[in-house]
Amino acid sequence: MDQSIIEDTMLDQSIDSIEDLKPGYQCRFCPIRFDEREQPQYECDVCHTIFAVKRELSTHLRTHSGEQPHTCTQCGKEFGTRQLLKKHWMWHTGERSHVCKHCNKAFFQKGHLTQHLMIHSGGRPHQCNLCQKTFIFKFDLNRHMKIHAERGYLCQQCGRSFTRQQSLDEHSMKCKTKRLAMVILLRFSMQRLHMAQSLIAQQQQRALAALLARQQTVAHLPAPPAVPSAVQPASPIIPSLFCVLCSKAFPNQPAFTVHMYVCHIQGNNVPVINEQVRWNFDRA
Known part of the structure; x- marks a missing residue:
C-alpha cells in the first residue's frame, strides 16, 4: 500500500479520536455537536404529564386506569406500585428504621422523620400564599388551603376569610377600626x-x-353613742x-x-x- 495512503488513513483516525474527546454530544447524522444530550420525553395522553423514563409513565398510567397489580400477601390490599406495597408492608412488620436523634421517636419512612425534625428545629417551610400563614407539615397547609377555597372572600388586613361578601364587609369595618385605634394609641403624644x-x-x-x-369638721361634732361591739356597724368609707x-x-x-x-x-x-x-x- 502506498505510504501516503497509510499516512492519510492514520491522520483521519487521529482526527476522529480528537473529535471523540471534544466535550458535548455528536449528532449521528451530521457533524454538529451539542452541549447537552436531549432526554427522551414520554407524555401521558390523559393529563399530559411529561416523564423522562418510560417506566415512570407506565406506573403513572395506573393512576388513571385504577390498575393495582401489587398485592399484600398479609392482608390482600392492592397497590399500584411496588414502592407503595413496600411501605405498606412495614406496618405489618413494625419496622421503624428511621429514628429521631433528639427524642428517639421512630418512623417508617425517612420523609416522615424529615418532617418530624422540623418540630425540633422550629422550621415552618410551608407557607400559604394568600395569608402568609406558615406550617410545619405539607398536609396542614393543604388542609388550610381548603378553608380559602371554601371561603373565597379574604380580608386584606388580617388574612381572615369568609364565605360571603357581606360577612367580609362587616369584618373589614371592625378590622380597620381596631387597627386605627392601635395607631392612635401608639401616636398618643x-x-x-x-x-x-x-x-x-x-x-x-x-x-x-x-x-x-x-x-x-368631724372632730368638732359630738361623739355618737356607744354601740355594743357585737352589733357595731362598719364605719363608712x-x-x-x-x-x-x-x-x-x-x-x-x-x-x-x-x-x-x-x-x-x-x-x-x-x-x-x-x-x-x-x-x-x-x-x-
Whole structure:
C-alpha cells in the first residue's frame, strides 16, 4: 500500500479520536455537536404529564386506569406500585428504621422523620400564599388551603376569610377600626400624657385638702353613742380622691387612676375644669 495512503488513513483516525474527546454530544447524522444530550420525553395522553423514563409513565398510567397489580400477601390490599406495597408492608412488620436523634421517636419512612425534625428545629417551610400563614407539615397547609377555597372572600388586613361578601364587609369595618385605634394609641403624644399626669397631681392635692377639712369638721361634732361591739356597724368609707372633671369620688389611688385614663384620657373627654367642685359625702 502506498505510504501516503497509510499516512492519510492514520491522520483521519487521529482526527476522529480528537473529535471523540471534544466535550458535548455528536449528532449521528451530521457533524454538529451539542452541549447537552436531549432526554427522551414520554407524555401521558390523559393529563399530559411529561416523564423522562418510560417506566415512570407506565406506573403513572395506573393512576388513571385504577390498575393495582401489587398485592399484600398479609392482608390482600392492592397497590399500584411496588414502592407503595413496600411501605405498606412495614406496618405489618413494625419496622421503624428511621429514628429521631433528639427524642428517639421512630418512623417508617425517612420523609416522615424529615418532617418530624422540623418540630425540633422550629422550621415552618410551608407557607400559604394568600395569608402568609406558615406550617410545619405539607398536609396542614393543604388542609388550610381548603378553608380559602371554601371561603373565597379574604380580608386584606388580617388574612381572615369568609364565605360571603357581606360577612367580609362587616369584618373589614371592625378590622380597620381596631387597627386605627392601635395607631392612635401608639401616636398618643407625650404632651397629652404630661397633661394627664398634672391633672392627677392636682386631684391628689385637692383631695388631701378636702379630706383634712372633713376631718376637722368631724372632730368638732359630738361623739355618737356607744354601740355594743357585737352589733357595731362598719364605719363608712370616706373617699380620699375625687375627680375635678366630673365630680366622681374614689376610695383609692388605683380606682382613681383607672377612671382618669379610661374616661378622660383614652376616651378623649377632657372638659374645662370647673373650680367650683361639689364634694358629695353621700357617695361614700
